[in-house]
Amino acid sequence: MLVHVLTPGFTTPNGCAFLFPLEFHRKALAERGVMLRTFRTVTGALGDCDVLIVDSKFHRLRWERESEAVVAEFAELKRRCSRLLYFDTTDSTGGIQVEILPLVDRYCKSQLLRDRKLYLQPMYGARIYADYYHRNFGVADSDPEYSMPVPDAALLGKLTLSWNSGLADHSLFGPARMALYRRVPLAPLLRFPAAIASPSRPRANPVSCRFGANYPRQSVAWQRRRTRILLGHRFRTAKVSRAAYFRELASSKLVVSPFGYGEITLKDFEVFLTGGILIKPDMGHLETWPDLFRAGETMLTHRWDLTDLEAKIDEALGDYPRFRAVAEAGQAAYLQHLGGAAAQLRFIDRFLALISPEPDSMAAR
16 A cells, blocks of 8 residues: 655654654565655655555645635645545644535544534634633633634544654654654654653652743633642742753653643643653543543543642642552553564554544444
């Protein structure tokens, strides 16, 4: 099977995480009969394949001003290829690019709302949590934005889980290696990380609570800013250098990780690698793969209104030896999807199901 991938390359963190496992497992995919070829431009040979995959980052700067031209381009791509798959690597569960949903065979997204019918409704701030803060706390943006609702419930069946941004190198020097790979594509630069620190190591710092909160949209920034207000009198929240940040993660018992532009952030994977207990707002509304965000098992959660955040932190710190099992389970779950033969098999099986023409090939996944 010949699979073409239209992508700008390793240009963004999410774009790196989309391409990383494809490049890392390229040889193993070939052994299973999948030949990958990447394209940086739309050429005549692009559609000469069994499956054409379009990375959402390829058109992301054109949607605002050239939406009609982009839709026309997708219509032409669909005409030229056997199967057309769109991989949406945006941060949140929201923001479906509904204009192309009728044109693609599958719309693959890193995380999806568990209740797909919610995509039939517009969401304030194009995110379910931004909509929540707008409705419940009156948080308003200076330039309000709503997600475009899916116009036909029959189209919801095209929405399919791909893989989230965890399948990349989120170690201390991982981003630098991936940036270098963009300029010098040498295979040794791509490596899945090992655990940086065991959850059982001595941890002198109770809580790490460092994150940025400068988002242009109030509805997106509200959760982070409110978290800083609640916890700023107890813990340091200012950002530090990457090296100092990783040292702190490795010495912290619990790490606070609010939503950002999306529910899943790169910090989550850094916490899994460094062995702290991850605590986030409740994520029961979404589905993602790998399924690393299991409340009370691989992470701790709190309410979106933050009313129980401090109580959850104090509970975990008060009985840390018992709650450390959450950190151990989170790290183990993450590592089993990175290096090794079993992790490779899991990814390849999932990718083969995604590109399969069978309509129910993802039903059990």
